[in-house]
Amino acid sequence: MIKYFFVLLLLSFNKSxxxxxxxxTKNLEVKLEKVxxxxxxxxxxxxxxxxxxxxxxxxxxxxxxxxxxxxxKDLNATTIGFAYVGKARSKIALFDYVVIFDKNLVISQVxxxxxxxxxxxxxxxxxxxxxxxxxxxxxxxxxxxxIAGISGATISAVSITNSVNNVLKTMGTLYQLKQL
Amino acid sequence: MKKLLLSFLFIGITTGIFAQRQAEDFLKxxxxxxxxxxxxxxxxxxxxxxxxxxxxxxxxxxxxxxxKVSVLTEIEYEHVNEVYVExxxxxxxxxxxxxxxxxxxxxxxxxVNEYHEPTFFNGVNRxxxxxxxxxxxxxxxxxxVSGKSDEMSxxxxxxxxxxxxxxxxxxxxxxxxxGLRGGRQKGISSTINxxxxxxxxxxxxxxxxKVGLAGYVGRTQATDNVDMIPGADVGITMIGLDxxxxxxxxxxxxxxxxxxxxxxxxxxxxxxxxxxxxxxxWYLETSYNLLPTEKEQxxxxxxxxxxxxxxxxxxxxxxxNKAFDRNDITFGLSxxxxxxxxVKTDYQIKDDASSNSVKNQFNLGIGVVF
Numbered sequence: 107m108i109k110y111f112f113v114l115l116l117l118s119f120n121k122s123x124x125x126x127x128x129x130x131t132k133n134l135e136v137k138l139e140k141v142x143x144x145x146x147x148x149x150x151x152x153x154x155x156x157x158x159x160x161x162x163x164x165x166x167x168x169x170x171x172x173x174x175x176x177x178x179k180d181l182n183a184t185t186i187g188f189a190y191v192g193k194a195r196s197k198i199a200l201f202d203y204v205v206i207f208d209k210n211l212v213i214s215q216v217x218x219x220x221x222x223x224x225x226x227x228x229x230x231x232x233x234x235x236x237x238x239x240x241x242x243x244x245x246x247x248x249x250x251x252x253i254a255g256i257s258g259a260t261i262s263a264v265s266i267t268n269s270v271n272n273v274l275k276t277m278g279t280l281y282q283l284k285q286l
Numbered sequence: 287m288k289k290l291l292l293s294f295l296f297i298g299i300t301t302g303i304f305a306q307r308q309a310e311d312f313l314k315x316x317x318x319x320x321x322x323x324x325x326x327x328x329x330x331x332x333x334x335x336x337x338x339x340x341x342x343x344x345x346x347x348x349x350x351x352x353x354k355v356s357v358l359t360e361i362e363y364e365h366v367n368e369v370y371v372e373x374x375x376x377x378x379x380x381x382x383x384x385x386x387x388x389x390x391x392x393x394x395x396x397x398v399n400e401y402h403e404p405t406f407f408n409g410v411n412r413x414x415x416x417x418x419x420x421x422x423x424x425x426x427x428x429x430x431v432s433g434k435s436d437e438m439s440x441x442x443x444x445x446x447x448x449x450x451x452x453x454x455x456x457x458x459x460x461x462x463x464x465g466l467r468g469g470r471q472k473g474i475s476s477t478i479n480x481x482x483x484x485x486x487x488x489x490x491x492x493x494x495x496k497v498g499l500a501g502y503v504g505r506t507q508a509t510d511n512v513d514m515i516p517g518a519d520v521g522i523t524m525i526g527l528d529x530x531x532x533x534x535x536x537x538x539x540x541x542x543x544x545x546x547x548x549x550x551x552x553x554x555x556x557x558x559x560x561x562x563x564x565x566x567x568w569y570l571e572t573s574y575n576l577l578p579t580e581k582e583q584x585x586x587x588x589x590x591x592x593x594x595x596x597x598x599x600x601x602x603x604x605x606x607n608k609a610f611d612r613n614d615i616t617f618g619l620s621x622x623x624x625x626x627x628x629v630k631t632d633y634q635i636k637d638d639a640s641s642n643s644v645k646n647q648f649n650l651g652i653g654v655v656f
Contacts, residue, residue: 133353198319198348198358218436222353224377224385230436233491250534251579254494257530257539258401264625 130174130191134202137219138191142178145206145215146187149180153189158285166279169194169272175280178206185209188286190277191219194269196226196262203266205273211243211281216270226262234263238270244278247271321346323403325653327410331645340366341651354379357389370472372423383436387445388429390473394443394486395500395526396420396541404653408573408588408620410630411649414612415567415594419543420526421467427476428484439491449482452506453518458557460506463610465565465596466522466545469506479513480505482522494533500526517552520561535575537586542568544598551602562610563601567594573620584622588632591615611639618649626655 130138142150153176158166173192180186188207193200199222206215216238218230228234237253247253249267256263280286324343330336344362351357356379360372375389392400398407398416402423407413416422430445450469451459454477460469471477482504490496501524508518528541545565553561569592576585597610618632630651636644 131353198321198346199350199356220353221382222350222379223348223356223358224379224387224432227434228439228441228488228490228496230382230434231439231490232436233439233493237493248579250532255532256490257397257496257532258488260406 134191134219137202138189138204141204141206141215141217141219142189146178146180149186150178151181151183152179153177154179156188156280156285158280162280162283162285165283166276166285167272168192168276169269170200175277177286185286187214188277190273192269192273194262194265196221196223196265199223201262203269205238205270207243207277211277211286213238213241213270213274215239216266218266226259228256228259229262229266231256241270241274243274243281245274247274317350319346319348319350321348321656323405323653323655325404325410325651327649327651329411330648330650332647334645344372370474372425374473381433384431384433386429386431390425390427391430391445391447393424393426393445393447393484393502394498395424395484395502395524396422396543397498397528397530397539398422399424403655404630404651405622405626405628405655408571408586408630409590409616409618409632409649410651411634413569413571413590413592413616414614415541415543415569415592418465418467418594418596418612419545419565419567420524421465421470424470425473426471427473430484439489441488441490442486444485445483446481447484447504448476448478448507449480449504450506450522451477452508452520452553453512453515453557454509455512458553458559458561460520460553460559460561461557462560462562462596462607465562471507477507477509479507479510480519486526494531496530498526498528500524500528515556517549517554517556520550520553521548522546535579537573537575538571540568540570542566550600551604554602554604560597560604560607562597562599562604562606564599565594565596566598567592569593582624584620586620586622587618588620589615589617608640609638609642612644613637628653 156175170193176189177185178187187209190205193202202220203218208214216235221227234256249264253267322345325341327341328338342362342364344360346360348358356377359374362370362372375387375391378386394400398412399420399422426448428445428447432443434441450466451471452469460466484502486500488498503523505521506519512518523546526543530539547563550561550563569590571590573586573588577583593613595611597606600606615635616632621629632649634647636646638644
């Protein structure tokens with residue numbers, strides 16, 4: 107009897123501390139939808155999460171365990187682009203960003219969705235992020251050569267450059283593996 | 287009895303798993319962040335004994351309570367045996383572009399006071415302007431707002447801070463040679479009777495360029511028993527303009543700081559501290575990375591010219607001390623052996639407007655940020 111009581115107690119503990127497993131928070135979802143609507147205008151109808159097998163994920167080497175890739179579709183359910191939603195590190199926290207690709211896997215937009223600390227937030231600047239536009243899958247971006255940094259935001263600027271570099275490799279691998 | 291023992295064993299195992307899962311969840315949440323920076327220096331003035339010093343080791347801890355609320359702390363060891371809290375503030379992010387902050391914070395003035403980690407500036411020692419005119423590391427307890435506009439590439443900060451202490455009935459804390467430096471209260475049982483205002487705007491809308499304009503206005507503080515005495519406090523107005531530019535392997539930066547001080551005559555009469563009525567300083571620095579940008583390592587050759595005068599103007603019977611009108615030429619190398627680890631060396635040619643000879647200095651140092 108005592109044993110069953112403790113089992114029930116432990117089950118209730120585990121239930122109350124259960125992790126959310128939807129992968130994207132409501133706040134992030136709202137910001138992502140806004141960016142997609144602004145970018146694709148009327149063409150944007152829906153986003154469809156790309157479900158990857160564990161072995162594909164391993165080959166594609168996603169930046170962060172919580173990163174997600176979406177197919178962007180129009181009214182006819184035709185894929186018009188892709189959105190990579192990732193996490194990268196600033197000085198003391200993680201920030202969320204999205205890299206939007208056109209259907210040819212060329213970067214057409216990069217946005218910082220959630221930045222969680224007061225220092226380094228300059229990387230959200232439209233002018234800074236515009237430098238990533240036009241790079242395509244598998245290309246390597248070199249910080250300070252291809253991307254001019256922002257003084258006072260070096261850690262975050264290097265971090266997002268490295269992240270976008272990995273995103274380009276990941277998308278290249280997924281394309282090669284016919285996952286897109 | 288056997289059943290009871292089995293039950294305890296079961297609880298032990300499952301709570302062990304539970305604790306481990308909690309730890310994993312905690313790590314996965316990335317709520318707690320550790321970091322730090324430090325620098326060890328060797329200063330060798332010509333003809334004098336050198337100095338070896340663990341100048342500072344700072345441990346940074348940040349904790350994110352939620353996406354909106356976070357705290358940042360920095361505990362600093364200076365010269366091994368002095369312990370300070372360098373920063374400790376709570377940040378409440380109300381919107382993407384608007385934060386409210388409160389606690390012990392850095393005053394936004396010039397470049398190095400806010401960005402003083404050793405990999406972020408050339409030279410073993412911080413620029414002399416950021417020491418004598420801006421009394422870096424200048425931090426006080428305060429409250430304010432900060433934010434940015436991604437569309438306009440603009441950052442802003444505005445705070446109410448506690449001010450410098452000038453007089454406590456026994457001595458004056460600010461003076462002729464080191465200006466306001468001795469008056470920093472650093473959040474150590476600070477006295478406050480007149481809050482000060484501080485603000486800065488940064489613009490980074492031109493590729494590779496960042497320009498900042500800062501202002502600070504208020505009065506110094508005096509302790510309760512003496513704050514009504516004429517000259518116990520002085521008025522301070524400081525303005526600062528700074529710029530940083532990088533293009534591929536070329537970097538340049540510069541800043542100009544001007545400080546106006548009112549009631550210095552009464553203060554000098556009370557304390558005999560030879561405080562000037564205005565101070566000013568500026569520097570210009572250029573550097574070039576001698577290694578290709580594709581390399582992770584960077585080797586920056588740099589030159590900096592700076593002028594700083596804590597007796598820019600004087601009033602009353604005070605005679606201007608020409609030895610306080612100083613200039614330095616610093617040139618050397620910063621070898622970034624990895625992101626966050628630097629070895630620096632430089633030589634400083636020092637001079638002032640007096641007829642005294644000033645010792646030049648060789649410097650060597652290592653710095654880390656992690």
